Amino acid sequence: MQLRGFSSTSSRVFDLISLWILPVGYFLLLCALFFLPGRSLHHKLFYGLFSIPALIALCLRPQGFRELVREPMIVALLVFVAWAMLSLSWGPVDGESFSGMFKPPLHTLLLFVGCYLLVRYRSDILAPMLFVAAMVALIATTCFLVRFAHHYEPGARLVGGGAFDNPLLSSHLFGFFCAYWMSVSMSCRHGRLLWLSLPAMLVMFAAVIATGSRTPLVALTMAALWLSFICWNRRSLVMLGALATVGISVFCLFSKMITERGDSYRFEIWQIALQKIAEHPWIGHGFNADLAIDPGVGYNFQEPHSFFLGVLYYVGILGLLPWLFFQAWGLLSSWRQRVQPLLIIASTWLVFGIGAGLTEGGGIISRPKEHWFLLWIPLALIAALSINQRARRLLTVPVQKLSATGLQPLAADAQVIEEDGLGPKVLRLTDGSFLKLFRRRRWYTSGNFNPYSERFAINSEQLRRMGIPTPQVLNLYRLDDGSSAVHYAPLPGHTLRQVLQGITAPAVRQALVERFGKFMARLHEQGVYFRSLHLGNVLVLEDGEFGLIDLADLRIYPSPLSLSLRQRNLRHMQRYTEDKRWLFEDHFDALLQGYSTTASRAAVDNLHRQVQQGGRPARAH
Incomplete structure (x- = not known):
């Protein structure tokens, strides 16, 4: 002790x-x-x-x-x-x-x-x-x-x-x-x-x-x-x-x-x-x-x-x-x-x-x-x-300039996966790869010095070297309007949320939640703070292992995450109704069991205490 x-x-x-x-x-x-x-x-x-x-x-x-x-x-x-x-x-x-x-x-x-x-x-x-x-x-x-x-x-x-x-x-x-x-x-x-x-x-x-x-x-x-x-x-x-x-x-x-x-x-x-x-x-x-x-x-x-x-x-x-x-x-x-x-x-x-x-x-x-x-x-x-x-902790992929005319043939016949009021954000291209767009940020913000597309590429490489499956970055682009984009090969699999939705047997779902608890503890113990961690950003791969996507909003700390950062991660997952029900209500004991196989006793007790206190879920988005 x-x-x-x-x-x-x-x-x-x-x-x-x-x-x-x-x-x-x-x-x-x-x-x-x-x-x-x-x-x-x-x-x-x-x-x-x-x-x-x-x-x-x-x-x-x-x-x-x-x-x-x-x-x-x-x-x-x-x-x-x-x-x-x-x-x-x-x-x-x-x-x-x-x-x-x-x-x-x-x-x-x-x-x-x-x-x-x-x-x-x-x-x-x-x-x-x-x-x-x-x-x-x-x-x-x-x-x-x-x-x-x-x-x-x-x-x-x-x-x-x-x-x-x-x-x-x-x-x-x-x-x-x-x-x-x-x-x-x-x-x-x-x-x-x-x-x-x-x-x-x-x-x-x-x-x-x-x-x-x-x-x-x-x-x-x-x-x-x-x-x-x-x-x-x-x-x-x-x-x-x-x-x-x-x-x-x-x-x-x-x-x-x-x-x-x-x-x-x-x-x-x-x-x-x-x-x-x-x-x-x-x-x-x-x-x-x-x-x-x-x-x-x-x-x-x-x-x-x-x-x-x-x-x-x-x-x-x-x-x-x-x-x-x-x-x-x-x-x-x-x-x-x-x-x-x-x-x-x-x-x-x-x-x-x-x-x-x-x-x-x-x-x-x-x-x-x-x-x-x-x-x-x-x-x-x-x-x-x-x-x-x-050591591949910094950017290794050259950033290419991509004009509007160059983007058109690349995105031709692409399927829009995600969009907002300004247009498409994620495109599935005809060859099965993905193109994720990041909107232009104000010049004095951190997004200008460290574009989110480059953060995506750096985080992807670092996680892969840590043994965590992530998408393979193919190209990085800088667009004429100041936006940036990352072109990557997707991981073969389905989101954990989709998989849980398709499981009808409670025992099978409980076993999967326990494995996810072990995976989440592994992330925390390796210093990975994924701000946007939720079941839609975790993939269940074809071999049954877990992988991560949407990696721009991620940071790797020198040491295992502090209890406060782990709490913030949990609060974010509690914002999603289905995630909260599966993880923190129906199968909470299984989540704790998986988390305890890797994390310290203090971290497990902290997780248990936070959920028992009933963190207020915010409106999902």
Whole structure:
């Protein structure tokens, strides 16, 4: 009993972390620098709301580590971190403890762990969360620009508010979110979102220009070229044309800004850094080594102003190899799995970071700060998406565009199975397959970021991998009017409601209800919360097993469902008169008997108590 109670408590803690704490922590990691008073608070928020919770979750479910280490990017990262820690043995001896040097790599690794858990259990919220974070950045940046323009003096450079204190570092975040809006403009499916992304991109680009930093302009050019390549379509031609136009305009309007500061001692810094690298080219000077470069200006630079040179200086060629590998593998994985829009965004961020890191940075592993937006944040998201894409928890079927003229031959002579005031909703096509239509949603709703047709496909695949029969998705479509559709092969069988209606022998019906109770308990114990669970959405297959249909309104939780979610499932089934009579009146004991074979005693007692209290059935629909 104590063991079961501990298991239940650990499951609730894991659910709280995966479903709520990690999303909040990731959101603040992305946008909190725009409004926090300093970086130290940003560090604490990351540690308390993302890094430490991710560590606790990994300790509660250590089996997740096996899936992590199957990802080549994670393996390369572990090799890189291990080599960096090993380099402490030949680095300089200073007063900082080993534990202090170990914390930055640990928190970097936990960023990857947290992103993996976030994508695995809350992939539905990821796209809306990125959008809201980008909106926070957009609003804050607009305020920064207005204030900057109001107090502008010749030669001034935009720093921004919040935790920003350096125009070059500020440009990293402005460019990061400019790359986001650029990605949205290339991949969004709704006109309103497109028309929002274009001015948002211009605002963030204006902020980059106002910082007076030139490297982000190169990085954004690289990001635009990558987007044109990975999303090759008609918009790519527009992107390339706009890139040329903007490039010429920026050079003409801001040529003084681009040329007046010369090379900012970059070549001198790089030459001195290469001389120092040549002293220990293979193993580097050590992760904890100091770096001081004076290019002849009377003061020292603490970074080589290049991530590439920084890696060579600290961990040498042997450390550079895994560093180069996980970036190259991230881009290759994004290209291979470009059906996933989030990978397009993440890979664009990575390309932007690679471009910005050509002449900026140098600290290879640091606490959370602006440099994380150039490397670790994009890489962690790509790794998480790749792992879960390979496990088929994300969309794997490409979405095809379907015009009204293309829909007509597909739906010709089809039988209307379900319709509403706007027209057909479910069609049985002439080949026996089904086409289910989902109406257009408002652009700012979750249905826009995660269309219900795609939810249907993802849920179907996940349930099939759990051993629960579901329809086989054949195609996904996006219609001209903003609606979506899923084309699937039906399961052979009849709904449980139809089967029960055709049974006249009470004993046979009772046995079937008992089997359904066992099936329902299996769903609940596997974390499947099917909001629309009723006897019309459960099929009795030809082999006697149960299957599920109408899967868009379904969610899979990390742990067995809580008692409250099970109650909500039961209340929904009590809304249907026939379902209520068969399950909760005539054969309730059989339902409990089947449910108890899998579910815990507490869950069975909860079901019994709820039905005895007489949940009020709502009007069926």
